[in-house]
Amino acid sequence: MATLNPGAPRRKPSLSKKTREALLAYGLLSPALIGLIFFTLIPVLIGFMISLANFRVVFREWVGFDNYARALAPDSEMWPSLAATITYSFISVPIQLGLSLLLAMVLYQKLRGRAIFRVVMFLPYITSTVASAAVWARLYSPDLGLINSIIKALGGEPLKWLLEDKGIFTLMGQAAGITLPEGVTGPSLAMVAVIIYTTWVFVGYDTTIFLGGLGNIPNEMYEAAKIDGAGSMQLFRHITLPLLSPTTFFLILVTIIGTFKAFNHIWVMTQGRNGTNTAAILTYRQMYEFQRAGYASALAFLLFTLILGITIFQQWYGNRKVNY
Amino acid sequence: MNLAPPAPAPARAPINNLNRANPLLYIVLVLVGVIALAPFVWMLLSSIKSFGDFSFVDFSNLKNIGKSFWPWPPFGDSAPAFNNFAEAMDRIDRSSDYKTLTGIPLFVRQFINTLGISVVTVFGVLTTSALAAYAFAMLEFPGRNILFVIVLITLMIPEELVLVPRVIMMYEPLSAEAAIGQDILISLIPRLGWQNTAMALTIPFMTSAFAIFLLRQYFMQIPKELFDAARIDGAGHMRYLTTMMTPLAKPAIMTVGLLQFIGSWNEFKWTQLVTRTLEQRTLSVSLQNFLQTDGGAEGQLAMAVAVLIVVPIIILYFFTQQYFVEGVAKSGLK
Numbered sequence: 001m002a003t004l005n006p007g008a009p010r011r012k013p014s015l016s017k018k019t020r021e022a023l024l025a026y027g028l029l030s031p032a033l034i035g036l037i038f039f040t041l042i043p044v045l046i047g048f049m050i051s052l053a054n055f056r057v058v059f060r061e062w063v064g065f066d067n068y069a070r071a072l073a074p075d076s077e078m079w080p081s082l083a084a085t086i087t088y089s090f091i092s093v094p095i096q097l098g099l100s101l102l103l104a105m106v107l108y109q110k111l112r113g114r115a116i117f118r119v120v121m122f123l124p125y126i127t128s129t130v131a132s133a134a135v136w137a138r139l140y141s142p143d144l145g146l147i148n149s150i151i152k153a154l155g156g157e158p159l160k161w162l163l164e165d166k167g168i169f170t171l172m173g174q175a176a177g178i179t180l181p182e183g184v185t186g187p188s189l190a191m192v193a194v195i196i197y198t199t200w201v202f203v204g205y206d207t208t209i210f211l212g213g214l215g216n217i218p219n220e221m222y223e224a225a226k227i228d229g230a231g232s233m234q235l236f237r238h239i240t241l242p243l244l245s246p247t248t249f250f251l252i253l254v255t256i257i258g259t260f261k262a263f264n265h266i267w268v269m270t271q272g273r274n275g276t277n278t279a280a281i282l283t284y285r286q287m288y289e290f291q292r293a294g295y296a297s298a299l300a301f302l303l304f305t306l307i308l309g310i311t312i313f314q315q316w317y318g319n320r321k322v323n324y
Numbered sequence: 325m326n327l328a329p330p331a332p333a334p335a336r337a338p339i340n341n342l343n344r345a346n347p348l349l350y351i352v353l354v355l356v357g358v359i360a361l362a363p364f365v366w367m368l369l370s371s372i373k374s375f376g377d378f379s380f381v382d383f384s385n386l387k388n389i390g391k392s393f394w395p396w397p398p399f400g401d402s403a404p405a406f407n408n409f410a411e412a413m414d415r416i417d418r419s420s421d422y423k424t425l426t427g428i429p430l431f432v433r434q435f436i437n438t439l440g441i442s443v444v445t446v447f448g449v450l451t452t453s454a455l456a457a458y459a460f461a462m463l464e465f466p467g468r469n470i471l472f473v474i475v476l477i478t479l480m481i482p483e484e485l486v487l488v489p490r491v492i493m494m495y496e497p498l499s500a501e502a503a504i505g506q507d508i509l510i511s512l513i514p515r516l517g518w519q520n521t522a523m524a525l526t527i528p529f530m531t532s533a534f535a536i537f538l539l540r541q542y543f544m545q546i547p548k549e550l551f552d553a554a555r556i557d558g559a560g561h562m563r564y565l566t567t568m569m570t571p572l573a574k575p576a577i578m579t580v581g582l583l584q585f586i587g588s589w590n591e592f593k594w595t596q597l598v599t600r601t602l603e604q605r606t607l608s609v610s611l612q613n614f615l616q617t618d619g620g621a622e623g624q625l626a627m628a629v630a631v632l633i634v635v636p637i638i639i640l641y642f643f644t645q646q647y648f649v650e651g652v653a654k655s656g657l658k
Binding site for chain 2: 018021022024025026028029031032033035036037038039040041042043044046047049050053055059062103106107109111113114117118119120121122123124126127128129130131132134135136137138139141144145146149150152153200203204205208209211212215257261263264267268280283284287288293296297300301303304307
């Protein structure tokens with residue numbers, strides 16, 4: 001440890017100075033560390049303990065891993081909600097990141113007014129999700145919503161959006177008059193509506209971070225490649241994409257975790273109905289509506305294990321693929 | 325601003341500009357800008373429509389399209405219903421007897437709650453994190469690495485995992501007779517009795533591993549020679565932190581502060597779980613409740629409430645956006 005580094009000769013005078021520095025350090029650290037330990041680390045232990053108990057407002061009994069067994073049972077409500085979470089995540093992450101990379105590439109050019117645009121683009125991200133989800137829920141309203149009005153004006157059939165539990169493939173099949181095989185339903189239209197909202201909220205944030213990453217690529221790289229005769233597609237494929245990969249991997253991770261935790265807007269828009277009952281909604285409902293603290297804790301731990309697994313896989317994969 | 329590319333060679337700049345000023349790109353930008361802004365504009369317009377105008381949506385001819393968005397002259401002949409704001413507050417008041425008892429509208433009380441919680445949390449996080457970050461960045465002490473690992477571990481724990489136990493920690497302490505029959509392990513859970521208090525909404529959030537980490541990274545970039553110079557001038561650590569480090573780390577501090585403010589202002593899930601009475605609640609919870617009642621039937625009132633929640637944060641954002649966008653751009657780089 002660094003404190004042991006200085007040689008012996010100066011030991012005596014520096015010892016008291018060192019002690020004072022250490023005491024100061026502990027003093028400065030204690031508010032933050034006490035807070036983190038008491039409100040984050042200890043709750044993790046308590047949470048695990050409670051997940052082994054039947055705990056509904058008051059402690060009833062220890063049940064071992066029964067809560068986990070219940071969550072993992074074949075007919076458990078966790079599986080459909082996990083499917084909903086994964087659908088939400090795996091559709092919205094590529095859409096979000098693809099769009100924002102595109103937008104970052106556009107904004108990185110010398111365009112007039114891009115400063116204003118970057119401020120505007122960020123607005124959805126800073127706004128209260130409860131408020132903006134309430135606005136979008138109105139826009140999606142089947143009778144009076146702006147979106148359906150536009151569809152009708154363009155000659156299309158109005159949709160039920162957040163109230164639609166049918167899959168989009170089923171709906172497309174219906175519209176085209178084709179009967180699709182059983183099981184090919186696609187995500188519910190309500191889920192698609194939530195994904196569109198999510199994209200609206202986060203594209204500005206993702207773009208801003210991509211722009212930070214683009215700014216870190218040295219211009220000389222491009223100049224050198226241009227001298228070698230590289231075209232703009234080649235520049236993008238062989239310079240931009242590889243050198244941007246640390247940012248991309250950071251964003252993939254943050255966005256996946258974000259979709260697994262997503263709660264506020266889903267709660268406001270559908271309260272988990274119509275195929276949007278994600279794991280975060282399910283966990284919250286167990287605690288808020290049914291006061292099942294033990295079961296809710298077990299669900300939270302299972303979800304955390306899944307997120308941890310994704311993170312570890314992503315780091316491992318990233319270390320092989322990312323060019324630092 | 326690290327985002328602007330390094331100044332190109334002057335001779336080439338005009339050619340680049342010509343190449344880059346592609347009108348198609350502007351069309352894309354304007355389109356995306358409109359999509360980003362449209363819901364806000366719609367919310368603002370809706371918030372001052374009468375119920376009839378709010379429900380009027382007809383895209384069959386141009387005049388009615390105009391009227392659907394703008395029911396006031398020249399497209400329609402309605403007058404703006406600015407009293408929607410008062411009406412919405414009045415409806416919120418009717419959900420409890422708070423106003424009759426205190427004379428203060430419930431919405432005003434909830435607004436003050438939200439503002440107070442956000443401000444206190446921001447100052448709490450900035451203080452605890454700046455002090456800790458300074459210790460990690462500038463001081464030598466036994467156990468530094470292990471304590472920093474603790475911070476990093478906390479950084480990785482998602483809030484969802486600790487939500488339920490934190491709620492239980494807010495419960496009332498067990499009474500003497502209840503404690504006797506209680507399981508020994510369960511009785512070890514600290515119970516603070518903070519349910520339905522402002523303490524529950526602030527104190528657990530006054531520390532942030534993310535803030536400590538971000539500020540430490542920033543502090544470490546500031547050259548140590550500066551401290552040596554300050555030391556010669558007789559400044560100790562605390563004076564150096566407040567008079568030198570803090571101003572130099574302003575972008576990082578602003579970023580952390582703003583992110584925290586927005587997070588607290590928009591907080592919903594936790595508040596809903598630990599508050600029971602309406603006068604302890606915040607605007608987000610209030611709006612969600614309102615949507616389930618009057619706001620659901622009369623959308624223009626819900627939009628009026630949404631405007632009142634969103635406008636303060638947008639004003640704050642416009643005054644601080646230069647720190648904010650830059651800070652977020654950098655936070656992704658580590």
